[in-house]
Amino acid sequence: MLSPRFIIVSFDGLRPDLVSQELTPNLFRLQSLGVTLSKHRTIYPSETRSAFPSLVTGATTSRHGMVGNKYIDRSVSPPRYIDTADAVLLRELDLESGGRLMSAPTLGEILAVSGKSLAVLATNTPGTTRFFHHKAEDFGHVRLSGHFREACTPEEVLAEVETRVGLLPPELPKLEPDKAGQDWITSTFLDVVWPNHRPDVTILSYGEPDVTSHFHGTGAEETLRIIAHCDRQFGRVLDWWEAEGRAGGVQLVAASDHGHITGHTRVSVIDCLQDAGFHPGTVPAPGVDVVVVPGQVGALYLADPSDEQISRLVRAITSQPWCGPIFTRAKDEVQGIAPGSFAQHLVFADHVRAPDVSFSFRADDSIDPFGLAGGTFYDNDRRSGLGVHGGLHPKELAAVGIVAGSAFPASGAASTVPSGICDFAPTILHLLEIDRPSEMNGRALHELFQDPAKADAEIRRETVEAGFGRFRQVLRRVQVGSTTYVESGMAEG
Structure with a gap:
C-alpha cells in the first residue's frame, strides 16, 4: 500500500461563509468530494503569523510561542521589537536562539527526522512563508515564495522554476489584488515541484483574499474577484488531483487561517493611555512605560510588569467603550491577576513572550455595507469599512476546513464535531x-x-465570565475529548 501524501491548500483570511457554488465553484466541488468541517476554528490571537505556526506545529500559541504578528522580545537587554513579517530576521533569531525560534517542533522538522519532506509554496509575507517551514534550508526541502527571493530555498530549485514557469513576480502595491503570485505558485507546484520532487506534504498558500480584504473590504467587489481568482487556481490543482493525485494516494486539504470582520469605528489606544497618565510608545525606549504593539489584537508590554501596574493598566483599558475581552497572567483557573481580566491560559496564550495585558477590540454582530455580519472598533490608519482580524468574534475565529481523499471516505458530508487549525498536523x-x-x-x-454522521465524540461546552465595575466579558469554549477550542469572546459595559 502506498504511503499517503498530503497537499494543504490555504486561502489566507477566507471566511467559510463566502464559500459558495457561485463564488468558489472549485472549493464547492471539493466539498462534494470530501468532508466539510462545519465547526472549524483558528486560534487566538486570530492573526496569520500566530495561526500558521499553529498549523505546522499542531499547537496553540502557548506551546509554539508566536504570540502575535509582532511582539516584544524581553529575553535580551534592552528588549526589542520583533516584526515576524521579516524572513531574514526570523532566520537570524532562530540561529541566535540555537534553533528555538519556535518552542514546539514543526511539521517540516518532524517529517525530516522520519526521512520525509515538506514543500512550501506561498504568496504571503516573507516571514509567513518562512514560518511554514522555517528550517527548510537545513534539510534541503523546497520553500518558495511567490514574490520574495529571501524566503526561497534551494537556489537551484528556484532557478529551475524561473526557467520553466517564469521569473518570480514582483511584489504588488497593497491596493492591487495579487493575481500573478497565485498563478505562479500554482504553476510551480503543477509543473515543477510535484513532478520533479514529489514531496510527502505540500503547503500551497494563497496570500489572498487577506490583503485585498484589508485594503478594500471583506465583501468588496475587488475582494470577491480575487477570491474567485484564487478558486480558479485551486481548480487547476483539483483537476490534477481528480485526474492523477487521488489515485496516487494524495489527500487534499483546503483551509484558511482566520476570518475577517469589518472595522467600523477608529480609536487610538495610545491617546487613551496618555489620557490615563501612561507614557506609551510603539517600541521599547527610555521614558516609555508601556509598549503598544500595533495590531488588531491589543498587546501591551509594561516596563514594570508588577501586579499593581498591570491592574492599573487594565482599569484604564476596561473603562473604554472599545475594550473587548482582556487577559493577564493567571490568578486562578478563570481570573487574571488584574480584577476583571481573564487568565491568559483560557485562550492558550500563556507563553513567556506573551504581553502583560492582551485584549481584543470590542466586536458586535452588526451588518456591514456588504451584508456580512461582524463589526468592531479598530486602531490603524485606514478608513472604516475594511476587513480586520485578530480577536475573538466568531467570524474571526471561523476558518475553512475541507478534507478529501482515501483516508476520508465520506463524500459530500459535513462534520459537526468541533475542530481547529491545530488538528491538521x-x-x-x-x-x-x-x-x-x-x-x-x-x-x-x-x-x-x-x-461523520456516525461520529461518537464526547463534546462539552463551557461559558466563563469576569468583570469589574460595569465592564463584563464572556468567553465560550468547547471541548472534544481532552482538546479545547475557543468559540468566542465578547464584552460589554
Whole structure:
C-alpha cells in the first residue's frame, strides 16, 4: 500500500461563509468530494503569523510561542521589537536562539527526522512563508515564495522554476489584488515541484483574499474577484488531483487561517493611555512605560510588569467603550491577576513572550455595507469599512476546513464535531504512522476516518465570565475529548 501524501491548500483570511457554488465553484466541488468541517476554528490571537505556526506545529500559541504578528522580545537587554513579517530576521533569531525560534517542533522538522519532506509554496509575507517551514534550508526541502527571493530555498530549485514557469513576480502595491503570485505558485507546484520532487506534504498558500480584504473590504467587489481568482487556481490543482493525485494516494486539504470582520469605528489606544497618565510608545525606549504593539489584537508590554501596574493598566483599558475581552497572567483557573481580566491560559496564550495585558477590540454582530455580519472598533490608519482580524468574534475565529481523499471516505458530508487549525498536523502524522511530539495539543481527527454522521465524540461546552465595575466579558469554549477550542469572546459595559 502506498504511503499517503498530503497537499494543504490555504486561502489566507477566507471566511467559510463566502464559500459558495457561485463564488468558489472549485472549493464547492471539493466539498462534494470530501468532508466539510462545519465547526472549524483558528486560534487566538486570530492573526496569520500566530495561526500558521499553529498549523505546522499542531499547537496553540502557548506551546509554539508566536504570540502575535509582532511582539516584544524581553529575553535580551534592552528588549526589542520583533516584526515576524521579516524572513531574514526570523532566520537570524532562530540561529541566535540555537534553533528555538519556535518552542514546539514543526511539521517540516518532524517529517525530516522520519526521512520525509515538506514543500512550501506561498504568496504571503516573507516571514509567513518562512514560518511554514522555517528550517527548510537545513534539510534541503523546497520553500518558495511567490514574490520574495529571501524566503526561497534551494537556489537551484528556484532557478529551475524561473526557467520553466517564469521569473518570480514582483511584489504588488497593497491596493492591487495579487493575481500573478497565485498563478505562479500554482504553476510551480503543477509543473515543477510535484513532478520533479514529489514531496510527502505540500503547503500551497494563497496570500489572498487577506490583503485585498484589508485594503478594500471583506465583501468588496475587488475582494470577491480575487477570491474567485484564487478558486480558479485551486481548480487547476483539483483537476490534477481528480485526474492523477487521488489515485496516487494524495489527500487534499483546503483551509484558511482566520476570518475577517469589518472595522467600523477608529480609536487610538495610545491617546487613551496618555489620557490615563501612561507614557506609551510603539517600541521599547527610555521614558516609555508601556509598549503598544500595533495590531488588531491589543498587546501591551509594561516596563514594570508588577501586579499593581498591570491592574492599573487594565482599569484604564476596561473603562473604554472599545475594550473587548482582556487577559493577564493567571490568578486562578478563570481570573487574571488584574480584577476583571481573564487568565491568559483560557485562550492558550500563556507563553513567556506573551504581553502583560492582551485584549481584543470590542466586536458586535452588526451588518456591514456588504451584508456580512461582524463589526468592531479598530486602531490603524485606514478608513472604516475594511476587513480586520485578530480577536475573538466568531467570524474571526471561523476558518475553512475541507478534507478529501482515501483516508476520508465520506463524500459530500459535513462534520459537526468541533475542530481547529491545530488538528491538521496530528492528523497527518497519524496517517503517516509517525509519533506526535508532546508539544502538540491538537488532535487527530479520527471522526473523519469513518462516516461523520456516525461520529461518537464526547463534546462539552463551557461559558466563563469576569468583570469589574460595569465592564463584563464572556468567553465560550468547547471541548472534544481532552482538546479545547475557543468559540468566542465578547464584552460589554
